[in-house]
Amino acid sequence: MSRACAHNVLELASPRVALVDDREEALIRACDLLGDLPLTVDPMLLREPRTLNSVLDEILGRGCTALISDHRLRHHARVGFDGAELVYRANERKLPAVLYSAHVEDDEATSIREWRYRIPRVVQKGPHSVEAIPEALQTAAAEVAGRRALERRGFLTPVRVVDVHRDGYPTVDVTVTAWKPDTVVTIPLTRLPATHQSASSSLIGTVFLGKVNFYAESEAELFFHDLELAPDPPADWNTE
Amino acid sequence: MTEVQSGLRPAGRTAVDTAEAVILDVGHGNCAVLRDGVRCVIVDAKSDKLLYQELIDSGICRIEHLVLSHADSDHIAGALRLLPNEDFDIGTVWINSDSNKDSxxxxxxxxxxxxxxxxxxxRTRVGICDEQDWDLSLERVLIDVLHPTLTDIGHGTGKAGRVRPEITTNGMSVVLRVLLDGHPALxxxxxxDAAALEQMLSRSKAMTAHVLVYPHHGGHSGDGPENEFAKQLCEAVQPEVVVFSMGRGSFKNPLPEAVAEIRSSRAGTRVACTQLSPNCHAGEPPTAQPLHLLGxxxxxxTGNRCCAGTVRVTAVDGALLVEPRxxxxxxxxxxxxRAPMCNPKVRLPGPRKP
Incomplete structure (x- = not known):
């Protein structure tokens, strides 16, 4: 992946974009939808178990300069990762990547938020979704190049646990005063430090400090990164 | 600054060698930027986004001091979002403890x-009082701490006791007198509150300033008559301009009796509200473009709610200039x-109960 590609993925005449899904019919449909865009779509059907790194290596080996991935990949492909993690790791490896899912609302607080820190854009599949893809890819390319919009920048801020959910995907409800003090946000329990992932009700009231993009407009955009227990004031609090 | 942030206007002014005080229109709350070149002192931080924009536009990269006058939300809320922002170097954050505050x-x-x-x-300093000397000052922006006293912060906020006076959260407010290029400006x-003012008046420290940012957004100062509070305050400060940093919201500030007292006891003094008070203009605000506002x-x-809007004070040719003109x-x-309280011809509504 060259730096130039990362800066502006659509500047090329017809950038090669990998499109990953685990269902053939969905992949064909997505290819059709994206066919109107000035992209060369390189479909990649995941049929069998394989590692995330091997998928990324293959995408890069094909000469793709960007990635669009479905989120729910585990069912048909029986891989050990979701599209959200694939997109996260791709962006981490400087391959601009966008998550493209029909189940955004179902997964955004759990398996998507788990990886949201490096998912610049999540595009909901639908009749008009294709219109959002170019801007999403541009945003991803900008982030890969180190340019995050204010709404995507994480700032250290207090995160307070107000409820714990043990059933299904373990989650906690939190409030972020610096975002919207009265709005409860659900995050995966695994976003908390490893020492605090017991899903015990004793977590309620605990304040953590971590990076949150509190300039984001919507709850769906929020990420929670590097949370750790908020410290008590130090002994030398009153000294310079 | 690493980049121009989305959602904000791009920088419109370049960093110049300016000493100025900017009283931001943050609605109901306070935020003042006291600037000397690319450094500044910020006093209170109701809003972070406006403050962020102001700092970007002014080319300020160093917040030498952030003083949070007291622990109320309309003075500190923006600090939660501003402080972790690494776009700015931050020197010292000054606060006072508040045992009454459970927010x-x-x-x-x-x-x-x-x-x-x-x-x-x-760095942090917990315990800011009138023995601070000029620790908060920049080269051309001198800042004197007038209140609270060391005894006040020693006692802390709380009810009156056998020997200690009652000190409210508001009464613990840090009071600063600012000199711009040597002129008592702000x-x-x-x-x-009224109790703290009374205590301040008992000490003979100079309080005079060209611009008074009226306490508590023009709201109640305690249980006593507001005209008396306004009178005492204005006699001590002798302001040429009184700014009410207030919002066009449910509080209906400033109190008419405070404005009336300023008008009668300080004839000629300019009254400037950051936003258009509902006491002056009920219902929908005027739709005419407010060309008088500073950029x-x-x-x-948003919503045409400005009256004076953001106010700027500078020293020009040996005198203080307050804008908008x-x-x-x-x-x-x-x-x-419709009925501007600052206009002497307008009959003011009666006092409002606390």
Whole structure:
């Protein structure tokens, strides 16, 4: 992946974009939808178990300069990762990547938020979704190049646990005063430090400090990164 | 600054060698930027986004001091979002403890400060009082702490006891007197209440200033008569301009009796509200474009709620200049505001109960 590609993925005449899904019919449909865009779509059907790194290596080996991935990949492909993690790791490896899912609302607080820190854009599949893809890819390319919009920048801020959910995907409800003090946000329990992932009700009231993009407009955009227990004031609090 | 942030206007002014005081229109709350070149002192931080924009536009990269006058949300809320922003170097954050304060914002701000201090991002000073000398000053912006006293912060907020007086959160407000290029330019009293004012008046420290940012957004100063509070305050400060940093919201500030007292006891003194008070213009605000406003960030720009908007004070040719210019501001008021309390011809509504 060259730096130039990362800066502006659509500047090329017809950038090669990998499109990953685990269902053939969905992949064909997505290819059709994206066919109107000035992209060369390189479909990649995941049929069998394989590692995330091997998928990324293959995408890069094909000469793709960007990635669009479905989120729910585990069912048909029986891989050990979701599209959200694939997109996260791709962006981490400087391959601009966008998550493209029909189940955004179902997964955004759990398996998507788990990886949201490096998912610049999540595009909901639908009749008009294709219109959002170019801007999403541009945003991803900008982030890969180190340019995050204010709404995507994480700032250290207090995160307070107000409820714990043990059933299904373990989650906690939190409030972020610096975002919207009265709005409860659900995050995966695994976003908390490893020492605090017991899903015990004793977590309620605990304040953590971590990076949150509190300039984001919507709850769906929020990420929670590097949370750790908020410290008590130090002994030398009153000294310079 | 690493980049121009989306959602904000691009930088419109370049960093110049300016000493100025900017009283941001943040709605109901306070925020003043006292600037000397690319460094500044910020007093209170109701809003972070307007403040952020102001700092970007002014080319300020170093916040030498952030003074939080007291622990109320309309003075500290923006600090929670501003302090972790690494676009700015931050020197020292100054606060006073408040045993009366049990708000989430205050509690979380203390935790954040502890962590940022641990990370070496800033220093903290808990305990700001009138024995601070000129520690907050920049070269051309001198800042004197007039209140509270060392005894006050020793006692802390709380009810009156056998020997201690009652000190409210508002009464613990840090009061600053600011000199711009040697001119007594501003008095920033936070939410100073009547009891604290009385105590200040008993000490013979100079309080005079060209611009008084009226305490508590023009709201109640305690249980006593507001005209008496306004009279005492104005006699001590002798302001030429009184700014009410207020919002066009449910509080209906400033209190008419406070404005009336300023008008009667300080004839000729300019009254400038950052936003258009509902006491002056009920219902929908005027739709006419407010050409008198400074091109600075202001909360009231949304929904045409500005009256004076953001106010700027500078020293020019040996005198203090307060903008928006009074003639432009008054023209707009005369043309568009139904019953401006600042206009001597207007009959004011009666006092409002606390």
């Amino acid at each position: 989430l914002k205050w509690h979380e701000l203390l935790g954040l400060l502890a962590r940022l201090k641990r990370d070496g991002r800033l 008095l920033l009293p936070g939410d100073l 600075r960030p202001a909360a009231g720009l 009074p003639e432009d501001h008054l023209t707009w008021i005369e043309q568009h505001v």
